[in-house]
Amino acid sequence: MVEVRLWSGLRPLVEGRDSVAVEGRTVGQILTALRRDYPALGPTLDAGVSVAVDGKMIASSLTEPVGEDSEVVLMARLKGG
Amino acid sequence: MALDSSKTTGFKYVGTRPNRPDGLDKVTGRAKFGADATAPGMLFAAIKRSPHAHAKIVKIDASKALAMEGVKAVVTRADFAEGLTGEDWNILENVMAGDTALYDGHAVAAVAATSALIAKDAIKAIEVEYQILPHVTDVDKAIEPDAPVIRAGAADASVPEGLHPNVVRYYESGHGDVEAGFAEADLVIEEHFTTEATHQGYIEPHACLGTLGGDGKGELWCCTQGHWNVQKVCAALLGLETSQLRVTASEIGGGFGGKTTVFIEPVALALSRKANRPVKLVMTRSEVFRASGPTSSTSMNVKIGMKKDGTITAAQGIFRLQGGAFPGAPCDMTAMCAFAPYNLKNVHQVGYDVITNRPKQAAYRAPGSPMAAFAVESVMDELCNQLGLDPIEVRLKNASHEGTTANFGITWPRIGLVETLEAAKAHPHYAAPLKPGQGRGISCGFWFNHGGETSVSLAMSEDGSAQIMVGTPDIGGSRASMALMAAEVLGIPYENIRCTIADTSSLGYNEISHGSRVTYASGLATIKAAEAAVEELCRRAAAKWDIPAEAVYWEDGYAKPSGPNAGDHEPLHITELTADMGATGGPINGHFEATPEGAGVSFATHIVDAEVDPETGATKVVRYTVVQDAGKAIHPTYVEGQFQGGAAQGIGWALNEEYIYGEDGRLQNAGFLDYRIPVASDLPFIDTVIVEVPNPGHPFGVRGVGETSICPPLAAIANAVSNAVGVRMRQLPMRPARVLEALESKNG
Numbered sequence: 084m085v086e087v088r089l090w091s092g093l094r095p096l097v098e099g100r101d102s103v104a105v106e107g108r109t110v111g112q113i114l115t116a117l118r119r120d121y122p123a124l125g126p127t128l129d130a131g132v133s134v135a136v137d138g139k140m141i142a143s144s145l146t147e148p149v150g151e152d153s154e155v156v157l158m159a160r161l162k163g164g
Numbered sequence: 165m166a167l168d169s170s171k172t173t174g175f176k177y178v179g180t181r182p183n184r185p186d187g188l189d190k191v192t193g194r195a196k197f198g199a200d201a202t203a204p205g206m207l208f209a210a211i212k213r214s215p216h217a218h219a220k221i222v223k224i225d226a227s228k229a230l231a232m233e234g235v236k237a238v239v240t241r242a243d244f245a246e247g248l249t250g251e252d253w254n255i256l257e258n259v260m261a262g263d264t265a266l267y268d269g270h271a272v273a274a275v276a277a278t279s280a281l282i283a284k285d286a287i288k289a290i291e292v293e294y295q296i297l298p299h300v301t302d303v304d305k306a307i308e309p310d311a312p313v314i315r316a317g318a319a320d321a322s323v324p325e326g327l328h329p330n331v332v333r334y335y336e337s338g339h340g341d342v343e344a345g346f347a348e349a350d351l352v353i354e355e356h357f358t359t360e361a362t363h364q365g366y367i368e369p370h371a372c373l374g375t376l377g378g379d380g381k382g383e384l385w386c387c388t389q390g391h392w393n394v395q396k397v398c399a400a401l402l403g404l405e406t407s408q409l410r411v412t413a414s415e416i417g418g419g420f421g422g423k424t425t426v427f428i429e430p431v432a433l434a435l436s437r438k439a440n441r442p443v444k445l446v447m448t449r450s451e452v453f454r455a456s457g458p459t460s461s462t463s464m465n466v467k468i469g470m471k472k473d474g475t476i477t478a479a480q481g482i483f484r485l486q487g488g489a490f491p492g493a494p495c496d497m498t499a500m501c502a503f504a505p506y507n508l509k510n511v512h513q514v515g516y517d518v519i520t521n522r523p524k525q526a527a528y529r530a531p532g533s534p535m536a537a538f539a540v541e542s543v544m545d546e547l548c549n550q551l552g553l554d555p556i557e558v559r560l561k562n563a564s565h566e567g568t569t570a571n572f573g574i575t576w577p578r579i580g581l582v583e584t585l586e587a588a589k590a591h592p593h594y595a596a597p598l599k600p601g602q603g604r605g606i607s608c609g610f611w612f613n614h615g616g617e618t619s620v621s622l623a624m625s626e627d628g629s630a631q632i633m634v635g636t637p638d639i640g641g642s643r644a645s646m647a648l649m650a651a652e653v654l655g656i657p658y659e660n661i662r663c664t665i666a667d668t669s670s671l672g673y674n675e676i677s678h679g680s681r682v683t684y685a686s687g688l689a690t691i692k693a694a695e696a697a698v699e700e701l702c703r704r705a706a707a708k709w710d711i712p713a714e715a716v717y718w719e720d721g722y723a724k725p726s727g728p729n730a731g732d733h734e735p736l737h738i739t740e741l742t743a744d745m746g747a748t749g750g751p752i753n754g755h756f757e758a759t760p761e762g763a764g765v766s767f768a769t770h771i772v773d774a775e776v777d778p779e780t781g782a783t784k785v786v787r788y789t790v791v792q793d794a795g796k797a798i799h800p801t802y803v804e805g806q807f808q809g810g811a812a813q814g815i816g817w818a819l820n821e822e823y824i825y826g827e828d829g830r831l832q833n834a835g836f837l838d839y840r841i842p843v844a845s846d847l848p849f850i851d852t853v854i855v856e857v858p859n860p861g862h863p864f865g866v867r868g869v870g871e872t873s874i875c876p877p878l879a880a881i882a883n884a885v886s887n888a889v890g891v892r893m894r895q896l897p898m899r900p901a902r903v904l905e906a907l908e909s910k911n912g
Contacts, residue, residue: 088573091512092322092336126321138577139861142614144759156573159335159496163614163679164421164527164871 111145198371198387217829269454345478345510349469368417390676421527457526580793580857605883609875614679619672635674655721680868696754762861795867814877
């Protein structure tokens, strides 16, 4: 299981928790598990998010590996100018 | 084979300052920009725009326009795809109004005619019946209980119940206990700040030439930061197969984020499809102001608590951004960037995306970050002033660094903020005495940077020169940087490499030139493509020597045997391997496609001295120093140019630039006479210091530099002016009348 930290605006959608544990070895698997296990997060995930793994901010690649001890932080989707 | 080019020192070509490859074309007028394309039988287009801030479109009657000699086609919303959803629908709504005009300048119809003059006359002949609706253009007024609802149901799932329907997105993050943190502080300051919408001010207006036949095949020439995105969006808006539309990016006369979407391109294609002729469409400057994508304006509250020794105990920010009549104001980016420079135990940030009757905002260099820095760094400056502390020492004491927790939750990897602060502290500017009437301002700034989908192809020629095809329009000198990186890997002179921006039919998908990603992502792909070519060159040498490919390595343009066991062979120069490549296995190319995700973040520290005329309130920036982490400067002159450009645009944003709306909801200053961007005489020489803390996510250590440079200026200049006049400046721009008001308030 990987602990995924959520930004506080999402916490009301997961009974007030600041993180949730899901199965996954890649960013894509983590997002799939979040969508499956916490359907209330679905609209947010559909709108687009980024994921930080051990400090590396991943904007779109679903294949980035995630270790069991990795620090995983869900972030608002990163955009640039 | 030595194929891993990862290194951060010992470069031969990287870090040099050769002439730019596009220089001669641009100074001689040979470079072709958006409006420079022509085609046989070409028509000219013009767009009919709403004169109202908010109005129901009851009826459009184009019969008189269509009856005019030379008019070949009129399009309205009915000529675009139906059933779109999400961002495609929002873009279509912005490109051509549906049943409601949502802002002054919103497109409602377009004409194609045999001359630009006829097209201009014809749009006047189009009769539009409007039912005027109440409007709102101010971010704070738009969320008052009685504010008109601009688009019911536009809010997404992030918005808590009970907020005004004009709040369409909501973001909240942080950690710790801010109330407990404020209770620990010796001084707590809370202030309200506002900034006005500004425009990127690119010199080249949007322009395109579109051809689209009844068979669904099309060609489009346009000035854009991302032609694959143009291809994808235009195909969606016109109901085409994406691959049937070939898009070529022209030279670009500035973008800064404002050319990351489409405004006129789908209109030109729709007119072409209807008229069965090529159609050219060029925005006027007034149209650029009224109907392209300016920044958000903001209303922000920031509260910071500090101990007497400068330790920050807690920080809180509320950031309200209006982004026009469509969702997308970067309230989340603003909130995340706000306190990024600081290592905080207790932090809380909230962002509101608010819609108003203004054009759809677009990115402008680090979207959302400059405004956040203005509010946060102003409060930091005030705390330092009131506690008698040195502003750089306080920032160093609280600075984010590797291993600390960011305000948005991640643990920072290797970052270079401390190095920029140390370099600023050591710079002669920081110790230089100020004259009477002058003030000094310091600010830090942060931007994420980005990777994104990238494809690059490299082809060797028989004479040993190389051509690189990239898909990221060159908005900041990237062709020179790509050539330098390829030269480093191939071991051939920079001048022997030509880099071209390929069209959408000549290369795989490339994300937009945004997010300061090009030197990072296209650069990484260029290095990898060059390595692939080197691998093949080594293979050809091995075949000539009849030894295993693994026994050959590449050095400074030569294939060499890797040691005595590989045999006694004279090194083969690249030209000896490419000369007969057709006979030794065929053309030698390299390519690379990926979505690199290792873009390193970037921090900057700016020092500004400003002088205020107490009689007129006019501000003159008299000295400016930019210190920024570039990871590795591939072409230092271009890096310095990015630093200076961000500072120059920040000076305009801080002192003069603003969208001014009248009570009628119409833009009052849609031209450079009334919207004042800085000119050369407004600017001091902008000194630069390149800090290089290598990014481990790039083979040569590159971090993006294009956006971070605009993050600190608003705050640094506001702090300088505040310290010059002795009054905290909380509203931008600091136009002379506003500065005079501040002086009068101080003097009673």
